[in-house]
Amino acid sequence: MQYCFFCLLLVVALGITDATLTEAHHVHITDLRTVLLEVAQKVQSKYDMSIALAFKSSEKSIAVAAGFTDEGLGLGIPKHEGQPNDRYVWGSTTKMFTGPAVLQLVEQGIVALSDPVSKHVDPLLMHLNGTKLSDHFGLVIETIQVRHLLHMTSGLSDYDGEAYAKDQFRNRSRDFTPIEIISRYVDSKLRFNPGTRQSYCSTNYILLGLVLANHLGRSESGDWSWKNYDQMSVVPEKLRPFLQSSVFVNTGTCEQHTPVHGFMEGYSTAALMKQDVWNVSCAGGYTAGNYLGSVGDVAEYTYALYSRGGGIVSHESQQLMTNFTAPHNNFKFYGMGTFSLDWSVGDAVAYGHVGDTYGYQSQTTYFPEHDFVLTVATNVETDSQAQPADATCVAYHDVIALMNNKAPPNCTFVVPHRFIGTCSCIY
Numbered sequence: 001m002q003y004c005f006f007c008l009l010l011v012v013a014l015g016i017t018d019a020t021l022t023e024a025h026h027v028h029i030t031d032l033r034t035v036l037l038e039v040a041q042k043v044q045s046k047y048d049m050s051i052a053l054a055f056k057s058s059e060k061s062i063a064v065a066a067g068f069t070d071e072g073l074g075l076g077i078p079k080h081e082g083q084p085n086d087r088y089v090w091g092s093t094t095k096m097f098t099g100p101a102v103l104q105l106v107e108q109g110i111v112a113l114s115d116p117v118s119k120h121v122d123p124l125l126m127h128l129n130g131t132k133l134s135d136h137f138g139l140v141i142e143t144i145q146v147r148h149l150l151h152m153t154s155g156l157s158d159y160d161g162e163a164y165a166k167d168q169f170r171n172r173s174r175d176f177t178p179i180e181i182i183s184r185y186v187d188s189k190l191r192f193n194p195g196t197r198q199s200y201c202s203t204n205y206i207l208l209g210l211v212l213a214n215h216l217g218r219s220e221s222g223d224w225s226w227k228n229y230d231q232m233s234v235v236p237e238k239l240r241p242f243l244q245s246s247v248f249v250n251t252g253t254c255e256q257h258t259p260v261h262g263f264m265e266g267y268s269t270a271a272l273m274k275q276d277v278w279n280v281s282c283a284g285g286y287t288a289g290n291y292l293g294s295v296g297d298v299a300e301y302t303y304a305l306y307s308r309g310g311g312i313v314s315h316e317s318q319q320l321m322t323n324f325t326a327p328h329n330n331f332k333f334y335g336m337g338t339f340s341l342d343w344s345v346g347d348a349v350a351y352g353h354v355g356d357t358y359g360y361q362s363q364t365t366y367f368p369e370h371d372f373v374l375t376v377a378t379n380v381e382t383d384s385q386a387q388p389a390d391a392t393c394v395a396y397h398d399v400i401a402l403m404n405n406k407a408p409p410n411c412t413f414v415v416p417h418r419f420i421g422t423c424s425c426i427y
Helices: 029-047 091-107 117-129 139-143 146-150 162-170 178-185 203-216 295-306 315-321 387-403
Strands: 011-013 051-057 061-066 291-293 351-357 360-367 372-378 410-414 422-426
Touching (some): 029 061, 051 295, 051 387, 061 295, 091 291, 117 178, 162 178, 178 203, 295 360
Antiparallel strands (some): 360 372
């Protein structure tokens, strides 16, 4: 059942008024707001969910919302209309914080991309429990370099399979630690030799979190732990006021951190029933998936991360992040902490990250040719994972049409199987 006609759609415009004209293309802020609202309404109704959608450029920040945060996929009771500043669960978009944090250490000369990961994780493990990575993986772990983790070319298996999902839903509120995850749910054997192939795997970014905790996880009292690593430290001080809704969760259910329920249609690695997952742990695989924030926060961060002179990483690091060349890949896929997202709009260079976690799916995208960001968060997890890219497809082309003073095209987004699809528009 759809509730779009009840939606209260609110917009936050930071630092500008309705009378302000944008410098680029002379787009009136009211017109841009209208375009975003119409896209949010359309996609919300299509997928039966709540959605928040943000636009960020050098001149303006706008966020809109549609739907109810306590209803989705026919589940729940719609009482609370979505707000632009609602805090969503972003899953793998967390990697867009973790990867740059490691690159900051590379820029400082503390870590080298060619270093074995064990060099930077074993000291922390020895301190915590007297183990080394080789105790689980054997000596082959010495062949995995920091660059392999960042670029998804390590050969490690993903932790988030059937065993992990079933254990999480047997004990919904349990927070699995990164060390538990590595030792219990990651195969000790590599799937391929490091550097010879590319395969998306969240285990890589859990290990990168331990690299960061090894160097940045000491508290003022001298305690040294993965829990003490402040994931917000990747964000420059001048940007932090714009990320007021952002948190990184190590303990607690999603219910404890956000009013936005998450509704799961199913799960790709385990037979799980359609359900509300609000009372499931929001720890989300540590530095591979534990970020929560508003679309406005994520849009601000995305723009600062990829735009020229954004101040988070150097231009050289930005080039590493957006180098999508990988062995035996015939298409642009993953750089360092960054997805190629060209496919989601069809005819433009686009990159950023997607998020898929229990009950929530999202996407944040930077368009270098036009120097703006579109960010989408939803409170449903569908089998196709289509809704964030669908919203991005339509919003991008409608915004470009507005900038060029043209009528909006008719755009459709189709996912053949899951996640990566095709955006097609008829003008």
